[in-house]
Amino acid sequence: MVFKRFEFVSLCILGFVLSCQVTSHNVKPYISDKTSATLPTSIKPNKYVEFQVVKVADWEASLDGLLDLDDPKAKAVGLKDRAEPISIYFYLVKHPKFGTYMIDSGMGKNFPKGEDGKSLVSSIVESQMHFDKLKVYESTKTYLQNNQIDIKGIFFTHLHLDHTLGAYEIDRAVPFYVGPGEVTDKQFINLFVQGSTDRLLGKNPNLVQFGFGKNTKEISVFDFFGDQSFFVISVPGHTPGSLAFYIPAKGGAHLVLGDTCHTQWGWKEGVIPGKFTSDPKLNRKSLDFLKEVAETHEIQFVYPGHQDRISTPLKK
Structure with a gap:
């Protein structure tokens, strides 16, 4: 028993020592004290x-990564692991003064x-990502x-590989937030x-890494352009620095x-992702926060990480 306990502790220490950052590239801080714990209830953009x-692209992924299949709601409808259709997106945010940004x-x-013909991902990663199921429609640079x-x-939104697949083609001067x-x-x-x-x-x-206070595990809201036209929301859980976004629009916000929520079903039922998420408790807190935003603000469309947008009935 003593040996097994020692062995377990040794493995934990080894895992801690061998842990590393998601990228070895240098990162610059973006510190802001103009953040809040909630989204403003009354939002009136200047523009x-x-x-x-x-x-x-269309792709597929394992359902037990996209959804917590141990959640009572998932069990109630008999969800089992399978290949689930997903898609890859990027989003354009065109500000009339500050120009165009991507998500x-x-x-x-x-x-x-x-460009040199060499693989961008390791053989270990490639063996897990099922590139044979990937159907590409549009390249970012083109x-x-x-x-x-x-x-x-x-x-x-975070630095999981499926969200960084076009980054290497972007001009090196462009900030990556x-x-x-x-x-x-x-x-x-x-x-x-x-x-x-x-x-x-x-x-x-x-x-560039946002800094919204000393506690990176707290949800924070940041008015990026300073005119209430585009809000960056820190929603830790899926990864340490996961982000969501609230974009006001005349017909209801976006x-x-x-990946705080990958799928349409997960959003509608309030079920967090499964094994793809690093901290389920934090992911739950962040998903609950986003659900509250949707309930308390006029939302036209909700965009899960990897499936089509969801229309939301506007409040009367």
Whole structure:
């Protein structure tokens, strides 16, 4: 018994020592004290941004990663692990004064190969990602060029690989914004993905990490442009620095969930993701917060991380 306890403690210490950041790239801080714990109840933008969704690919993933199958609601309807259809998106936020920003990076033209023909992800990662099921419709660079879009920055909902697949094609001067602790927090799983994340972000990315206070595990809301047209919401749980976004619009706002909730069913039933999430308790807290936002604000559409948007009946 003593030996087993010693062995367990040794493994825990080893895991802690070997833990590393999700990327080895340098990251610059973006400190702001102009944050709040809640979204304003009365939002009146000086100007509205234009919001657009671009679907770049269809894919599939295991349902036990996308949903917590141990949740009573999942058990009640008999959900079992299976291959679930998902999609990859990026979003465009066009501000009339500050220019066009992206949320997530879409897909590179030659993915999973880079410009030099070498694979951008490790063989271990590739074996788990089922690229044979990936159907690409639109590459990020081609889309931006064809539509003559000059990107001013990219907000990453988080740095899981499926959200960074187009980053290496973006100009190196463009800031890549990530949530509090997304880079600087260390986790054991990063030992296996760090090299792939480094390559997908590209050489010397302009990586910027938000700092919304000392406690990175607290939900925070940040009015990024300072005119109530675009709110960045820190929703830790799925990853340490996961982000969601609230975008006011004349016909009702857009609420982008990131992977705090992957699926339409998960949002409607309030069920958090499964094994893809690093901290289920924090994910639950963040999902509950976003559900409250949807209940207390005029929302036109909700955007789960990997399935089509959900129309929300506007309040009378």
